Amino acid sequence: MRRWNGWGDDATGFPLPEGADAFLSRVAGPSEPPADAALADVVAAVEAGPPSRLPAHPLVSTDAEDRLRHARGQSLPDWVALRGGRVGRVPDGVARPADDADVRDLLRLAGSLGARVVPYGGGTSVLGQLDAPDGDAPWLSVDLGRMAGLARWDPTSGLATFGPGTAGPDVESSLAAVGRTLGHFPQSFELSTVGGWVATRSVGQQSIGYGRIDERFAGGTVEAPAGRLLLPPHPASAAGPDIRQLVLGSEGRLGIVTEAILRTSPLPEVERFGAVFFADWERGVEAVRELAGAELPLSMIRLSTPAETETNLALAGHARTMAALRAYLRVRGAGTGRAMAIVGVAGDRDVASVAAGVAFGILGRHGGIRVPRVGAEWRKNRFRTAYLRNALWDAGYAVDTLETAADWSAVPALLAGLAPAIRRTLAPVGERVHAFAHLSHVYPSGSSVYVTYVFRLASDPDETLRRWRTIKDAASRTVVDLGGTISHQHGVGRDHRAWLPAEKGALGIAAIEAVAAAFDPDGIMAPGVLVAGPERPAREATDA
């Protein structure tokens, strides 16, 4: 069963390894397990709270637990709200359409009631995109879970049409049956969906090989309050501006993606990941920059800072193996300042083998020390590590991430500025923040920078939220000041909205608002996500 207040399935765990307690105490201070609210109590509070303002409808559930389970996503404020039992508003109802006609009916219903609609895919949003819409109009969460699966397969063009609610494992198993892959593997792969990927411009771990979802989304259908948008899957087009690009990253503001036509690749004959350690960060960066510039057919390049490398080794378990690895690396000249790179290849056996040979040759010339088995271990845990969030919370620690991207010329300043700025934030309240980073998606002209930070939970959830907000504000300001984008992959939602104008400019924001108004003239779609919503009073709810 899916956890209602944490990550993933409650039958799956990723306990903290032996020694993790001591490590966390050292870097963030000793902590206590929090006293979390129980599901039954929070459901009872929803039942005792304001009743649904929606009329009875065959597609809409007003069950209290259903409403609770669609009230939040996976951002840290969402966790604090759920774990602390302070959820605030919940949707008035959860709709589960089966096809486009149902979606159109639901949009009409919402329009007639003045209700607000929030599309809900896998619920893995980390930026408040699924939270209560601005204003206090009735809120309809539209769960796309029934519109899932491979609808059409065109073997001649390699195009696969999926329902928006198809989650990662189902996408890959449907495609594997016809010898193909999408190659889109965000860490949230287990739960996130095709519609969510398109709506947030998601990026998978192997994006340098398979491309971001931007490149994989060839076309499809969007049902909007103003009508239906059909996006033909042309391989390329010079027919004016590309409307697909408006749908990508639209975060539910324009309408509901009801079908996505995706470009697929042959299933790789081989897929391998290898690890290389550098004596210091500077050598590692030089190496991966040259590697990215060589434009080899690799599937992944990532490089961890020394702080992240040490954290990964400390939380990897296998204490004896890790001690042996550290000793070996020390002898080879990579002591405490070491930085770990993971490089992936996928595809035809011969091409992958040549690409890996050239890639590890480049890294070796920069002093990279190749270590066997670490890459395979990374692959084994690539989606399981998301479960560490549960274990850290249970031990009394909040963990959150943020990500940006910049040109290579701006990357050093971002790296030098971001984690230290985050570490300083809670000093005034006597708390420490453990922050570390990696270059996660490396491009010829620049790189994304992905930061993880850990801090102690306070006994009062509001204080935990204040700590988070202090960190988030300082980090977002640093990103903007140092020339990074406010998001490389997670999107904007509510948590980044205030920082978007710095990147898009007044004209850019006006253009986004105008597009939203064209698709959704009455402003019923997720007001407050991405850009401020037009505030209109709710109409009286009447029987549909």
Ligand SMILES: Cc1cc2nc3c(=O)[nH]c(=O)nc-3n(C[C@H](O)[C@H](O)[C@H](O)COP(=O)(O)OP(=O)(O)OC[C@H]3O[C@@H](n4cnc5c(N)ncnc54)[C@H](O)[C@@H]3O)c2cc1C
């Ligand atoms: C542990 C963890 C790891 C993550 N790793 C990654 C990662 O590696 N890469 C990455 O890019 N992101 C990652 N994310 C963020 C998140 O998984 C992505 O943003 C993902 O694309 C969201 O998909 P979803 O189906 O869960 O959408 P939801 O969370 O349900 O919705 C996200 C947004 O999309 C809208 N939406 C959903 N479906 C539709 C639809 N059919 N039509 C219109 N709008 C829709 C929603 O209204 C909302 O605005 C991670 C999140 C977590 C919690």
